[in-house]
Amino acid sequence: MPTNKAAYLITNGQPLEVKEAPYTSPSPSQIVIKSHAVAINPVDWATQAMGHIIFPWIKLPTVIGSDVAGEVVELGTGVQKFNIGDRIVGQCLAFLHNNAAEGAFQEYVVLEESVTCKIPDSLSYENAAVLPLGLSTASCGLFQKDFLALDFPTLEPKPNGKWLLIWGGSTSVGCNAVQLATLAGYSVVSTSSPKNFELVKKLGAREVFDHNSPTAVEDIVKFLEGKEIVGAFAIGGPKTERNGFGAGENCLEIVKRSEGVKFVAMAMHGPAELAPEGVKAAFVTGGEFKSNEVGRMIYGEFLPKALAEGKYVCAPEALVVGKGLEKIEEAFAVQKKGVSAKKIVVSL
Ligand SMILES: NC(=O)c1ccc[n+]([C@@H]2O[C@H](COP(=O)([O-])OP(=O)(O)OC[C@H]3O[C@@H](n4cnc5c(N)ncnc54)[C@H](OP(=O)(O)O)[C@@H]3O)[C@@H](O)[C@H]2O)c1
Structure with a gap:
């Protein structure tokens, strides 16, 4: 031994x-x-x-x-x-x-x-x-039934015309969430620092906003006008003096003011409790991932093929x-x- x-x-x-x-x-x-x-x-x-x-x-x-x-x-x-x-x-x-x-x-x-x-x-x-942890947290928030419950990713995705907001696209969880949602056919609008816009777009996001801009919430609400959203995924970003709000609060506000599913999956504890009337939010936990259909799909089917074919970064x-x-x-x-x-x- x-x-x-x-x-x-x-x-x-x-x-x-x-x-x-x-x-x-x-x-x-x-x-x-x-x-x-x-x-x-x-x-x-x-x-x-x-x-x-x-x-x-x-x-x-x-x-x-x-x-x-x-x-x-x-x-x-x-x-x-x-x-x-x-x-x-x-x-x-x-x-x-x-x-x-x-x-x-x-x-x-x-x-x-x-x-x-x-x-x-x-x-x-x-x-x-x-x-691993970035991938499983992203997968749980995006695909588990009690969270955003999106369609599963495939290696030949067909755009479905629906939009998802992923706040924090350059975080570890975000880099996985942007790729998975894009491969599931959703159009992603995301946030990062300007120096990471190119990375987040390369991973699949259609549009990226600066999460430190004081106008980020207004800019994203305007961008989503006339589009149908399937909810939002709030990742990272504590409240700062500069941006006034954190990822969770910002996503709740944007979802409240946009058309579509009024649900925010939260990677962080806390802000879910601040959900305004008509908006639901939940803290992402991956406790069941190892034995539920999402874990089986990611590790059993999707990831080995996606890595082997160079379709997942x-x-x-x-x-x-x-x-x-x-x-x-x-x-x-x-x-x-x-x-x-x-x-x-x-x-x-
Ligand atoms: N629930 C769970 O099971 C679970 C699991 C893993 C992580 N988490 C949580 O998820 C969050 C992200 O974790 P991680 O490991 O992915 O983080 P990370 O990669 O270590 O986060 C670093 C990133 O934070 C970004 N950031 C800075 N200001 C931000 C803002 N205002 N809004 C959004 N992002 C901002 C930075 O992006 P720029 O440089 O582009 O500004 C940087 O790339 C943490 O709160 C962590 O505790 C939860």
């Missing part, structure tokens, strides 16, 4: 500690991979700081981290999709299962087969690792800060300072 090493979260508010960890064999529906790259998400350092408040069920010490890419080394008895040696990307479920063996920040990671897929040889582990771009579990703290610090259309990645 291989020896394992992990970056442990031992106490909230303290740096991760790299030390020996047990190697855990998979249950029938799981695989074990040798990790080659991990990506950082805001929830990782938020959990490090105050996991006892936001995820009170998580027992310490544990191993956190959601996004991993690597090579399959062991298969559960029920696993059909993979062979030993396959190169894969997958979403770690340590938060959901309260299980350190399923955290990304270690050398050997246990993953559920259902939220894992093969990647083409042409795709590096570092680039693939940017996908791993975005935002990976910014690799270094190699080794010891670099994860540094990676947290880089992301905390603020990123623009970049996913912070550590090679292992």
Whole structure:
């Protein structure tokens, strides 16, 4: 059995500690991979700081981290999709299962087969690792029945004439949401900083507005006049003195004043409670993703083909800060300072 090493979260508010960890064999529906790259998400350092408040069920010490890419080394008895040696990307479920063996920040990671897929040889582990949490959050908000409930994406999309607002198209969640909604046939209007307009348009958005402009809400309401919307997806963007409102508040206002479905999927906690009369909103959670029809569609059907045929871009771009579990703290610090259309990645 291989020896394992992990970056442990031992106490909230303290740096991760790299030390020996047990190697855990998979249950029938799981695989074990040798990790080659991990990506950082805001929830990782938020959990490090105050996991006892936001995820009170998580027992310490544990191993956190959601996004991993690597090579399959062991298969559960029920696993059909993979062979030993396959190169894969997958979403770690340590938060959901309260299980350190399923955290990304270690050398050997246990993953559920259902939220894992093969990647083409042409795709590096570092680039693939940017996908999982951004992809699943985007998919849950766009396609789950209790959220925007949009048509599923295909590799040969036919435009359906309906519009979707995605506030925060250059965020990690947004880069996935823009691509998925476009591949599902919707016309996307989105927001980013002007320097990222080109990126968001390349991912599929028909029009992009500056989310820091004081006139962003008015500009988007005007743009949507005479168009039918299927709702909005609010991602990122706290209230600032400059823009006055955050993503959630802005989307609620735009949806209220536009024609079509009056629903906002929210990637952040809080603003959903501010929904005005006639508008519904809900905070996106991906708890059921690993076993519902959306997770099956994304990881079982859509993503492997889309990656193999080059029809899905791993975005935002990976910014690799270094190699080794010891670099994860540094990676947290880089992301905390603020990123623009970049996913912070550590090679292992
Ligand atoms: N519910 C869930 O399960 C879940 C899962 C993952 C993430 N989230 C949440 O979703 C949000 C985005 O996470 P992420 O990892 O995708 O973020 P991220 O990529 O780290 O976000 C960085 C981006 O924020 C953008 N930004 C700056 N000002 C903004 C504004 N006013 N409105 C919208 N975006 C703005 C920047 O775009 P420019 O540089 O172009 O300005 C930058 O590209 C966070 O609040 C996170 O906590 C929720």
